[in-house]
Amino acid sequence: MKVGLFIPCYIDQFYPQVGIATLQLLEKLGCNVSFPLNQTCCGQPMANSGFAALSKNCDKNFVANFRGFDYIVGPSGSCVLHLKEHLHDEQHPGEAQHIRKHVYELTEFLVDILKIEKLDASFPHKVGLHNSCHGQRGLHLSSMSERMLPAFSKPQQLLSMVKGLELSLPVRSDECCGFGGTFCVFEEAVSVKMGKDRIADHATNDVDYITGGDVSCLMHLEGILKRNGSNVKTVHIAEILNSSL
């Protein structure tokens, strides 16, 4: 199984440890992983700001990097959702279509394709799970409180395999953290208020860490936590699933 590792631009630049954990985890689980060296960004920042027309060359670059893989896996639900919904390449429509159908968010890939039932991981801490909207509502990584459908959660299923981890959910288990791409700067006040409220909801559970499948949400929450001198830390789910004592 040839897996192309997709590390979104801001993870590449600011959170290399998330890329490393994702790669090591996939390799541990027997995947033949390569990281195409000329990848940049999925194009989402432009598209969500109304400039989808400007992301054409970005799309082209993505297709050039990721054609020919059986699966493409990335540790970010929101970037993966963008690719699934919007990736186009006029010169290589077949390849773009293949990528759209075979691009997976990490936890989705572990549960649905690799069908992982046990993990050799240990993370003896109190952890709060933040359900990121694009992963949850867009990729259906877990059930949603608004819908009257049976409950499930792919990230939770994986976290339950980690030794020593004590998981808790906030009361509003699937409310948005307020990051929202460029929303976080153009609607700064609402964005921060939403983030503060998410943190307060987790804080009532006395967690050591907040985790999730999207670095963007975690980066936003981390920024607020650090500014307020909190002891609560953020950690991407790949780092937990890859950790051992």
Add this chain to the structure above:
Amino acid sequence: MSISKLSHAEAAEQFIKDEPRTDWHDETLWFVRQKRDKAAHGLPEWEKLREWASQIKDHTLSNLDNYLKEFESKAQDNGVIVHWAADGEEHNRIIYDIITHHKIKKIVKSKSMLTEECGLNEFLHAKGIETVDTDLGERIVQFRQEAPSHIVLPAIHLKKQDVSDTFHEHLHTEKGNNDPQYLTEAARQHLREKFIESELAITGVNFAVAETGGFIVCTNEGNADMGAHAAKIHIACMGFEKMIPKAEHLSVFLRLLARSATGQPITTYSSHFHKPREGQEMHIVIVDNGRSRQLGRADFRNSLKCIRCAACFNTCPVYRRSGGHSYHTAVAGPIGSILNPNIDMRANADLPFASTLCGSCSNVCPVKIDIHDQLWKWRQVLVAEGYVDTTKKIGLKGMAFVLARPGLYRFAGKAGRAMMRMFPWLLNNKLNPWYKQREMPAPPKESFRDWYIKNKQQ
């Protein structure tokens, strides 16, 4: 009415400055959202009902011309006078003509977001005619010369103390008395007087049935009935998307509407109007005001399925923290953000961006409007039409240029991180909105790619 001239982001920032009030607003509406969840969970067929409602509305919108003609002819057979208004101005003029023809002085109105959309109150006020809003929440905001901040709960942004102050000023209630029963009784006495005196009643329409020519008005206070039954003339105002084909379809919508809106199994009063009673005159004003334009936009026509339950308001994490007035339009919240750019693209270009695209609005919508996808699509339209800030445009153009060139992206990334390490004040200052209330991420020396080349490609 004071409609804010500020952009959504600016008005929201003002609102959030009073953090305890923001928290209270958020929690109050979240409570309503939870009531909605409980009510929806109580029906095993909930998702099926949503699907049916969505299909009925799809079908109706595809055959709207026929259903509107059928409705008009049945209503006329019932003795109702039907008017057609191309826009808000024409809607207001039709009503004004009826008022002047009958030399009416006293008018009561039950809550109608369409008349808010058309600016009827201001129009009549300017002509020296006062209308009294009879929905309690709407009466409160009317006293305060404010617009409703929510389509179902017009005064939800106000606390008991605010209502007490308002009533003290306008109804001369005891100063500082916040007792809800006392205040409600004062409003009841005041409104009772208005109902009895009124010569003309204006109501909205929740559903209009093509098959019968009748229409249905849903209220929790019975104020539409009080007005319509006491007055000599009843004018019902409706946007043309209120149509449903048959009376039997009502069962689907009435089960969804109140559960989605407030978590009630059904509204307290679902009043059916078919014909004027003896000696009464009944009018219906059917309004377009941009709806046919929206119907013609393939990406946005679905927004006309809306039954105005406001479930998308209550679930929206942005609405709950920014308040309805920050949307500066009659219909706020996520649905307003996809309806209003159609009415005025320039004035409402900020609204589709007042969302994180979290998708909760689409999930709660009882008629399955793809609200968050339409928000995304409106952003594309607004940018293409040039209704976007120049700074944003330059920034994103630059970003797209860099991100399409791997070598440049890596150079910029490395240089950027080095600058952040060496000159942190370049970004850690008040010109950076991220930094205002958040720390920047710590820039590592090595990107993932650098690590990969060093550790995996030797």
